[in-house]
Amino acid sequence: ARRFILVKNFEDIPKETDLQLVEEELPALKDGQFLSEAVYLSVDPYMRAYSHQLREGITMIGSQVAKIVQSRNKDFPVGKYVVGDFGWRTHTISDGNIANVYVNTITPYLLPDIGDLPHSLALGTLGMPGNTAYFGFLEVCKPKPGETVVVTGAGGAVGSHVGQIAKIRGCRVIGITGSDEKCNWIKSLGFDHAINYKTVNLHTALAEAAPRGIDCYFDNVGGEVSSIIIQHMNEFGRISVCGSISSYNSDIRNLPKATVIQPSVVFQQLEMKGFLVTHWNHRWMEGIKQNLQWIQEGRLKYKETVTEGFENMTKAFISLLTGENLGKAIVKV
Ligand code: NDP
Numbered sequence: 001a002r003r004f005i006l007v008k009n010f011e012d013i014p015k016e017t018d019l020q021l022v023e024e025e026l027p028a029l030k031d032g033q034f035l036s037e038a039v040y041l042s043v044d045p046y047m048r049a050y051s052h053q054l055r056e057g058i059t060m061i062g063s064q065v066a067k068i069v070q071s072r073n074k075d076f077p078v079g080k081y082v083v084g085d086f087g088w089r090t091h092t093i094s095d096g097n098i099a100n101v102y103v104n105t106i107t108p109y110l111l112p113d114i115g116d117l118p119h120s121l122a123l124g125t126l127g128m129p130g131n132t133a134y135f136g137f138l139e140v141c142k143p144k145p146g147e148t149v150v151v152t153g154a155g156g157a158v159g160s161h162v163g164q165i166a167k168i169r170g171c172r173v174i175g176i177t178g179s180d181e182k183c184n185w186i187k188s189l190g191f192d193h194a195i196n197y198k199t200v201n202l203h204t205a206l207a208e209a210a211p212r213g214i215d216c217y218f219d220n221v222g223g224e225v226s227s228i229i230i231q232h233m234n235e236f237g238r239i240s241v242c243g244s245i246s247s248y249n250s251d252i253r254n255l256p257k258a259t260v261i262q263p264s265v266v267f268q269q270l271e272m273k274g275f276l277v278t279h280w281n282h283r284w285m286e287g288i289k290q291n292l293q294w295i296q297e298g299r300l301k302y303k304e305t306v307t308e309g310f311e312n313m314t315k316a317f318i319s320l321l322t323g324e325n326l327g328k329a330i331v332k333v
Helices: 119-123 128-141 157-168 180-188 202-209 223-230 262-267 277-296 310-321
Strands: 002-006 019-023 034-042 064-071 081-084 091-094 148-152 172-177 193-196 214-219 233-241 271-274 304-308 328-332
Touching: 002 310, 019 310, 034 081, 034 119, 034 310, 064 119, 081 091, 081 119, 119 128, 119 328, 128 157, 128 214, 128 233, 128 277, 148 157, 148 223, 157 172, 157 180, 157 214, 157 277, 172 180, 172 202, 180 193, 193 202, 202 223, 214 223, 223 233, 304 310, 310 328
Parallel strands: 148 172, 148 214, 172 193, 214 233, 233 271, 304 328
Antiparallel strands: 002 019, 034 064, 034 091, 034 328, 064 081
């Protein structure tokens, strides 16, 4: 078995030397336990966002889809696939309870029946990011048909999904992302406008794309990009604060500067709400079922950027934080 240990807490963009790949011998199973073998692992922005809470020496945190290869637990039989927050490891012994103590997380569950779709989707569209899009957008933004929705991180796992749900709900959708390739992809998904925040003046681009203002903003990035978007919002607009990746690689003492947003929040009477997807743990399967149905109906598309080889986990993680992924970033063992 192999696992990655966090040997040095991250500063700025993580470095390959911050994590170390080690071999380990696993003990025999006890009653109530099962052994699973990772098939796909996820790299996610929260791994960087939460890093200040992580202790050096721990197995790096993260979720995976794994095949159960031995079992002394009748709820987790051999041959089935399990989705769990087992960390960056190839083999896991689990008793079916929550494994990591650092992040507000979910208990391991058997992969639901998703037909012929790839199992990796359980880490993306049919898993945590998919539920983030489903609950975080619909429950917080409460979009109405005809409204204008802006989503940032629009070429990524959550953002590309939010934009498509907004289209399903009859909204006009503007996606903001960091490359022309991502802009072309989200337009092919049905986004009405795609803006590359690295190459345009965002004020001008928003004035053109949303001449009647913005009603809902799904915020994945925070920072100045979000401050500018919020200044274009209509009265009684809703902001779902999902993430702030523009600040994750910064120390608390050198956070990126952003324009003050309170005047817009007050005078436009905006509602701004942060959330963690685990808030909807009790409705987890509802999100997965709805997203699965939309995929089967051809109304929800996805892309994955798959890195081959467990040994390349750190590379995949760094690429995610530097924006190289299109859709969900996945590692295939
Ligand atoms: P993505 O697939 O969107 O990957 C991250 C993307 O963020 C990159 O591809 C890059 O795209 C963009 N990015 C990186 N650095 C910056 C920057 N400085 N400014 C703006 N964009 C940047 O990841 P996810 O879809 O998994 O996550 C998206 C967001 O959702 C994150 O903030 C994450 O923390 C949050 N999240 C929150 C959850 C919750 O419960 N609240 C649950 C899951 C995710 P680009 O080329 O466009 O710059």
